[in-house]
Amino acid sequence: MPAGARRSLGGRRGRRPLSPPSASAAQAATVCGSATGLCHSGGVPGPTQTVTQQAERLLAVLRGAGGLMVAFSGGVDSGVVLAGAVRALGSTRVIAATAVSGSLPGDELQAARRFATELGVVHLTPSTDELARPGYQANDGDRCYFCKAELLDVLRPLADEHDLPFVATGTNADDLKAGFRPGIRAAAERNAITPLADAGLTKDVVRQIARDWSLSLWDKPASACLSSRIAFGIKISPARLARVERAERGLRSALRMAGLRSENLRVRDLGDIARVEVDAELTPTLATRPDLLAAVIGFDCVELDPAGFRSGAMNELLTDPARFR
Incomplete structure (x- = not known):
């Protein structure tokens, strides 16, 4: 054949219809940590910085958070945020949260559970209902906007219950430059922090950090x-x-x-x-x-x-x- x-x-x-984001929200999504003040003052890392130095930039950003809930998909990006948060803050000030819904492959949930156990952090698996949002069901080009909105609308109250000031996503510096990321807008509107992007870390650097830290998911293929x-x-x-x-x-x-x-x-x-x-x-x-x-x-x-x-x-x-x- x-x-x-x-x-x-x-x-x-x-669960509730959500209006598409405004132009101002789209602009906010490209501003490094502007809503939280957590952006490391050193600016974008230079080409001569070692992986260790760039990892330290990430840890500096995370230390400024004081405590956070990581929206952990089970992938490398959010996995490095989670592992870095444990290093920077200690496991008692960090919680991993993986949203469970029909859009999450079962194998991914099991992998996320294993990784959280390896790090010794509390791992919550709240249910989300993005399918109840008409904008998500319609599956137009902005579907990811409604998915991220549902995720963060569920996680924010959970973070409050555990006295954690921030919810973090695995958005990296490459994601901010990509031409099609509706979910980033939803996260910006809800003041989610983006430690990888705030530290100026690209996807390749994130994977190098995961390998240097001997994280079990360092070579995991991208998933969606x-x-x-x-x-x-x-x-x-x-x-x-x-x-x-x-x-x-x-x-x-x-x-x-x-x-x-x-x-x-x-x-x-x-x-x-x-x-x-x-x-x-x-x-x-x-x-x-x-x-x-x-x-x-x-x-x-x-x-x-x-x-x-x-x-x-x-x-x-x-x-x-x-x-x-």
Whole structure:
């Protein structure tokens, strides 16, 4: 089967609304820690600074917080914020919180629990209901805005209950420069702090710090919520999220049984069609193995993306992404 070809499966074809953010909120999202005063006074790190020096910048930012709840997704970025907070403040002044909903893969929740246990911090798993927000369900280009709004609206009261002055996210310096991050606006409106960005740390530096600190997740591939697999404009539902999770789990299992592995794997929901993205070096192999693509169940048709995995690939389908920044 040539790359990009489809495997036909037959069958049929076929809590509170939140206003979008203002322009001023979008501007606020690019100001380093302006709402909290936690931005380290040293400015952006220079190219000659060592990883150790840049890690110390992060710890300096975190010491200024006094105590915080970390919105911990289970990924490297928020994991470094969490580990750094424990180093800077001690485990009694830090709580990890991982939101549980239909958009979080079950494997990610288990990994988050293990990491929090390794650090010896309290780990809360509050439920969030982003699907109750019409803006999230609609799945327009600003879906992430409503997701982050729900997350922080749940975490802020929890932080207050535990006498923690701040809620921190894993936003890094690269995220602030990216052209499409609606969630950053929601976080800025709710005064969430961004220690990595405030310290001027890029994604690569964050991963280097995680490795230097011997964190178990230092080489973990980037992940995203299940909703990110669903094409913009297709309404998000629990059934669609579950279908994507089953499809990805099935394909990973099939690859493992065939002695193959893809660090990055996504099943994109285009409606009746599933588009599979794997590591570029695995794509030619998968193109000749329709038996492996058959593990992607629940769709009328499955196609292999010849370009391979690309973070944020769904954003390519937006006609005007600037409208949602």
